[in-house]
Structure formats: C-alpha cells, structure tokens
Amino acid sequence: MEESDAKYKIYMHQDVFILYPYFLDSLVQIFQMYSKIGIVGMAGSPVFPSDYMMWSEKIIGNLYDRETDPCDYDKYRYELNHGLYAVDAIDGFLMATAYDLPWRTDLLDGWDFYDVSQSFEFRKHGYKIAVPEQHCPWCLHDDGKILNLWNYDRYRQICMKEYPLSLLRPGSH
Helix, strand or coil: CCCCCCCCEEEECCCEEECCCCHHHHHHHHHHHCCCEEEEECEEECCCCCCCCHHHCCCEECCEECCCCCCCHHHCCCCHHHCEEECCEECCCEEEECCCCCCCCCCCCCCCCHHHHHHHHHHHCCCEEEEECCCCCCEEECCCCCCCCCCHHHHHHHHHHHCCHHHCCCCCC
C-alpha cells in the first residue's frame, strides 16, 4: 500500500488471473459512483457466519477455478445497474480498494484471515463492502487446491476476539 500513491489499489494472490476485459473500467466506475464503497471483492459473505469460517455459509460472487469451463466474454457486457451486492466480508484472492487503511499486521502476521480483518477494518471506518454481479466470473483462481491451514484456527480465534459480530450487526449479539 505504501509503495503506490494510486487512488485505487488491487491486491491479489499470485495465482489469480483477471479474465474480464472490462475489469478495471468496471471497478473504477463502481468506486466513482458509490463513494461509500471502500473495498470490492469477487466473492464474499453476505452474512458473516458466527463460526468465522467465511466459506461455511452462503457466498455471493463468482469465480473460476482450474477446472471451470471458459466463458464467452463477447456475449457479456457488465452494466452497473445489473447489481452490486453488499457483503460483510470478502475473500482475499482479489481485493480492490478505494481508500488506504493500514493492514493489521499487529494482529495477523501470516496468511489466514487478512481478508476478514481488512473487511472489518473498512466497516469500522464507515465504508461499505461490495461484490459486483458477475454473469461470468471475472477471475480465475488457479490455486491447485493445496492449502496450508496450519495457523487457520489461531488466526480465526484472534479475529473472533478483535472483531465481534456486533460490529456488523449492532444490537443483534
């Protein structure tokens, strides 16, 4: 984040490929039309689960993995009026931001839960989190399905303590 003075920044895993030819134009359009949207992802949790495991509940968005058939992009044009989905948190395989908020490296020094933490930080600062409607996925995540979850539960516990769900839904917990 400190390496660039760009207004909009995209953070993505090394194994993510942007497929959608109008990706940058669409992101800039979203941020310019909706100044309260601080962060956009390609997949996210509309109601963050109480177990803090984002993928254990419903996910909004779209994504190709290595085994998905390609889409014919000549037949697809994205229009903003087709939809944006408000979510509680986004998955970190791709995160685009309109504002610079420090990453919580004081809490998380590894791979897991940085996306949840950053989502909650944006919400704490009054920004909204969105996932654009994607008739065809905008990205391919070629992760090879090899996961290292060695510290997953430790970081999950840290996030549960630092970011109570009452931050998302005051008065409901």
